Amino acid sequence: MFQSREITSHFIMLKNFWSSRITASLHLPCLLVCIVVLFCSCTTVTPVIDNDRPSVVDKSRLRTVNISEGTQLTVLDTCEDSVKSIFNELSEKRFPLFSCSCYYPRYIAGTRSTSLHAYAAAIDINPVQNPCFNAKTRIILPSVTKSPKYGDLYLNRGIQRDGMVTPLEAEVFARNGFTVWGGMWQIPVDYMHFQTTKAIAKILVTLPSNEASIFWKYYLQNPKLIARDEFFAGDINPDDIRLDLLIERMKKIIERPAPAKNLSNSADIKQPRSSIGPPR
Numbered sequence: 001m002f003q004s005r006e007i008t009s010h011f012i013m014l015k016n017f018w019s020s021r022i023t024a025s026l027h028l029p030c031l032l033v034c035i036v037v038l039f040c041s042c043t044t045v046t047p048v049i050d051n052d053r054p055s056v057v058d059k060s061r062l063r064t065v066n067i068s069e070g071t072q073l074t075v076l077d078t079c080e081d082s083v084k085s086i087f088n089e090l091s092e093k094r095f096p097l098f099s100c101s102c103y104y105p106r107y108i109a110g111t112r113s114t115s116l117h118a119y120a121a122a123i124d125i126n127p128v129q130n131p132c133f134n135a136k137t138r139i140i141l142p143s144v145t146k147s148p149k150y151g152d153l154y155l156n157r158g159i160q161r162d163g164m165v166t167p168l169e170a171e172v173f174a175r176n177g178f179t180v181w182g183g184m185w186q187i188p189v190d191y192m193h194f195q196t197t198k199a200i201a202k203i204l205v206t207l208p209s210n211e212a213s214i215f216w217k218y219y220l221q222n223p224k225l226i227a228r229d230e231f232f233a234g235d236i237n238p239d240d241i242r243l244d245l246l247i248e249r250m251k252k253i254i255e256r257p258a259p260a261k262n263l264s265n266s267a268d269i270k271q272p273r274s275s276i277g278p279p280r
Contacts, residue, residue, distance in 0.1 A: 021065070026134065052093065052152060053118075054105055054106070054115075054118045055105060056105075056118050057103075061209055062077070062103060063075055063077045063080045065080055065084055065087075067083070067087040067097065067100060068087065073102040073123070074102055074103040074120060075103065075203060077105075077210045078119055078216045079120070079121060079177065079216070082176040083176075086123075086173055086178070089172050090169065090172060092250055093168075093172075095165045097125070097126065098126050098128070098129065099126055099128070100123065101117075102120055102122065102123050103120035104118065116201055119201040119202070119205055121178075121195055121200070121201035122196075122201075123195070125192055126192060127157060127192045129154050129161065129164045130163070130165045130192035131191060131192070132188050132191070132192060133155060134188055151216055153179045164191075165183060170194070173177060173194040176220065177196055177219065178194040178195060178196055179191070179197065179226055180195045180196065180197060181194065182194070198234075198235065199232040199234060200219070203232075203246065206238065206241045214243060215247070219252060222254055224254050225253060
């Protein structure tokens, strides 16, 4: 859209440059400046509003969970009891809950890859107290819509304050199937964010609800599967998402001998899973 007043003023400015007593050597640079300004005035940048939301979950499979007084989460039906267990335990530990979100059909910021929030298999908790930021620059990154105000006050994790997530809370999420914590990532560090692995999320939304529940219960009841969630860390072939094949795969994982423990690098939740955070 053209903005006539601005354009007219810039044409006048261009004319004045040529009629002024500017030395000839400055005419060309001045002309270039005027052309750039004029071009910018003649074009407007329209923000891209992404109405094309990814739809990966049948809405009939979404459930609303009361996690505290006045706070509700929309979660995948399969994970409903797990989410209740997480927040019941956090409540027993008197962990303060200020803000929380789960289901949000969107893409990962700046990409066309589907966010785990679109699967209703990711939870963000207390975004102000648990910011997402660039570890190198220490700059707070946008959280879905905008950067949490005052989030930079919580970058120093050595000073524990109410609502800040620690490995103790992360263990609660992990025991209930949300094994990926953004606080263990390096690019970016995302303390607020918990999720299942992407493969697990795909399995849960692809299987019929009753079969997904069978898979999820089997997964949660065997600590070895959660401890070795790298077997479900990558993507998964849609043809392999069959309950019988998945149960067989999990049985093989359970029967497999545990890897030798490296005492110099304990494989508990306090160690980063990777140098780059998986999609959120």
